[in-house]
Amino acid sequence: MKSDSTQISLANFFIYNTDYGHKEGREAEKLFYYYPESEKIERKVRQAGFCAGMVRFAETFKSNKPCEFVHTDKLRIVLYQIDDKFWMVMSLNVPVNSSKEPDDDQIVDHLYMSILNQAYNFYKLFNGNIGENLERIGAEQLRLDLKGFFDDYLDKKLLTTVVDSNLVNTFNGIQFMSLDRSMYLKVQCLLNQLEEKVPLVEKTVVMHNDQLIWNGLEQDDIACIYNYLRDLVVLNLDSSSSSSGNSSSSQSQQIARFLVDHNRKNGLNLFIRIC
Amino acid sequence: MNQIKIFIKEKKLANQPTTSHAAANIPTSDVYFEFEKVYLGANSSDQYYLIPYNLSRLTVFIFIRVNNESFKLSLLKEIDDMLASSMLIFLQEIADSQLKINIKLNNMTNPDEKEIKYIYFNRLNLAQKTTIANLRDMPKNVINLLGQLSKDLRTQCDPCGEIFVKSGKDYWLACKKSDQREVYVVVSQKNANLTLIDEDIKQLCSTNFSNIFFME
Numbered sequence: 276m277k278s279d280s281t282q283i284s285l286a287n288f289f290i291y292n293t294d295y296g297h298k299e300g301r302e303a304e305k306l307f308y309y310y311p312e313s314e315k316i317e318r319k320v321r322q323a324g325f326c327a328g329m330v331r332f333a334e335t336f337k338s339n340k341p342c343e344f345v346h347t348d349k350l351r352i353v354l355y356q357i358d359d360k361f362w363m364v365m366s367l368n369v370p371v372n373s374s375k376e377p378d379d380d381q382i383v384d385h386l387y388m389s390i391l392n393q394a395y396n397f398y399k400l401f402n403g404n405i406g407e408n409l410e411r412i413g414a415e416q417l418r419l420d421l422k423g424f425f426d427d428y429l430d431k432k433l434l435t436t437v438v439d440s441n442l443v444n445t446f447n448g449i450q451f452m453s454l455d456r457s458m459y460l461k462v463q464c465l466l467n468q469l470e471e472k473v474p475l476v477e478k479t480v481v482m483h484n485d486q487l488i489w490n491g492l493e494q495d496d497i498a499c500i501y502n503y504l505r506d507l508v509v510l511n512l513d514s515s516s517s518s519s520g521n522s523s524s525s526q527s528q529q530i531a532r533f534l535v536d537h538n539r540k541n542g543l544n545l546f547i548r549i550c
Numbered sequence: 551m552n553q554i555k556i557f558i559k560e561k562k563l564a565n566q567p568t569t570s571h572a573a574a575n576i577p578t579s580d581v582y583f584e585f586e587k588v589y590l591g592a593n594s595s596d597q598y599y600l601i602p603y604n605l606s607r608l609t610v611f612i613f614i615r616v617n618n619e620s621f622k623l624s625l626l627k628e629i630d631d632m633l634a635s636s637m638l639i640f641l642q643e644i645a646d647s648q649l650k651i652n653i654k655l656n657n658m659t660n661p662d663e664k665e666i667k668y669i670y671f672n673r674l675n676l677a678q679k680t681t682i683a684n685l686r687d688m689p690k691n692v693i694n695l696l697g698q699l700s701k702d703l704r705t706q707c708d709p710c711g712e713i714f715v716k717s718g719k720d721y722w723l724a725c726k727k728s729d730q731r732e733v734y735v736v737v738s739q740k741n742a743n744l745t746l747i748d749e750d751i752k753q754l755c756s757t758n759f760s761n762i763f764f765m766e
Contacts, residue, residue, distance in 0.1 A: 380694070380698065381694055383694075383697035383698055383700070383701050384701070385700075385701060385704065386697055386700075399589060399594045400588050400589060400590075400594075401586070401587070401588060401589070402589070403589040403594045403597070404589075404593055404594045404595075439686070441685045441686075441693045441696065441697060442669065442685070442693075442696045442697050442700055442734065443669060443678070443680060443682070443685050444685070446671055446678060447676065448671055448676050448677065448678025449675075449676045449677060449678060450677075450678055450679065451677050451679075454644070454647075455647060458640070458643060458644065458647065461636075461640065461643075462640065465632075465633070465636045465637075465640075466610075468632065469612075469629070469632050469633065472628070472632060473625065473628050473629060473632065475614050475615075475625060476612050476613070476614060476629075477598070477613055477614060477615055478590075478598070478612075478613040479610060479611065479612055479613065480610075480611040480613075481608065481609070481610050481611070482608070482609045482611070483607050483608055483609075483644060484607050491613075492590065492613075493590070493591070493592075494675070494676070495592070496590045496591065497676075498676055500588065500590075501676075504602070504609075504611055507602060508602075508604070508609050511604065530605070530606070531603070531604070531605040531630065531633075531634050531637070532603075532604055532605075533601060533602060533603055533604070533626065534602035534603075534604050534609070
């Protein structure tokens with residue numbers, strides 16, 4: 276993706292495993308995913324090797340945290356250890372200012388760390404822990420899975436978030452809805468009834484538009500899934516408002532339905548009932 | 551193999567949720583449906599079906615463990631029966647209470663020439679509240695400055711502190727941190743000075759965050 280050099284852009288994004296690729300001539304095995312795919316293999320290997328080297332080097336200082344950011348003139352590298360042996364790395368092109376000098380101040384490190392965090396959380400949500408996946412399906416299959424997943428993720432999400440990251444969209448926050456006490460209790464009561472009568476129902480989350488009313492999940496889980504749930508609701512709101520626009524739908528007519536993620540499943544329909 | 555695929559008849563039901571809906575069943579078409587599976591729990595150890603049940607603005611997300619064999623189509627019907635009527639009532643009540651709040655707000659806002667906007671974060675429960683509808687509408691240097699301020703708050707103000715910055719001619723930025731809670735305020739006002747801005751911030755905190763403790 277060629278873009279304006281005054282803007283932050285993604286130089287590369289890759290995942291490597293420090294257990295792989297130790298033998299000479301087979302260094303490329305340490306790479307599990309690499310974007311852009313068209314990059315020369317030597318360069319891919321060199322990038323991953325450089326990052327692994329930086330991490331090892333920083334370890335000698337006995338810091339309690341691993342190396343997270345590397346600043347160079349043209350690149351900003353963000354390293355995130357996603358599992359024991361797996362690292363997720365993102366490099367950003369440092370934008371230039373009006374006098375063509377690199378403008379280092381435009382990139383705020385920890386915002387980009389939280390973007391990587393989001394990316395792995397999103398992977399984990401649908402695929403589970405990456406280390407366990409390696410044991411379960413093997414390196415070859417994992418590479419294919421990662422390619423399928425992250426090609427799509429980069430295209431739909433990461434490439435735009437990188438350009439347009441700010442305090443709010445990287446915080447990963449949750450918008451709670453302020454309800455009065457009695458209303459809140461009524462919602463909780465209904466959910467308790469549901470869990471009582473339908474014992475298969477284990478956990479529930481309730482949202483009003485994009486705001487959270489009730490969360491029955493653990494804190495870490497809701498942090499991972501909230502963005503996804505919000506997008507699901509918002510996308511479906513859009514599609515339902517556009518599809519019902521042509522009919523003379525009165526306000527009293529409300530539709531209850533099970534939602535489908537149009538991004539992940541193509542061309543499927545909804546279960547609809549009109550109350 | 552363990553994907554569950556379900557066929558459901560599309561149904562049209564009577565307009566009043568309180569009346570029996572079986573009477574007006576008009577099956578129109580078969581629709582195909584498959585649920586997402588998500589991993590939850592520490593170490594992503596447990597897999598759940600995610601069933602989003604939506605009625606207008608309310609959505610209930612239901613999580614059901616994947617290895618459960620007894621998950622049948624009738625379950626969706628049960629969920630639907632359980633939730634639909636109550637959710638309709640909730641929607642009405644929520645709409646009513648929001649209307650009241652809006653009326654109150656409209657009466658409160660006085661035509662003021664200066665513009666104060668804020669972003670509030672609580673890192674403990676991840677709550678986020680903002681009056682900036684779209685941060686992209688702010689000038690780029692302000693957005694960038696907010697990012698830098700969050701870094702400064704993190705590194706310099708521990709556990710609490712506040713930073714004031716003037717950016718350009720018209721923008722003042724202030725941020726406050728108290729343990730895990732952070733608030734960022736953007737004031738757009740010509741000819742303001744630090745004391746005025748400080749008062750603005752104090753007032754904003756006392757009206758909007760009266761129940762949240764900020765160390766002074």
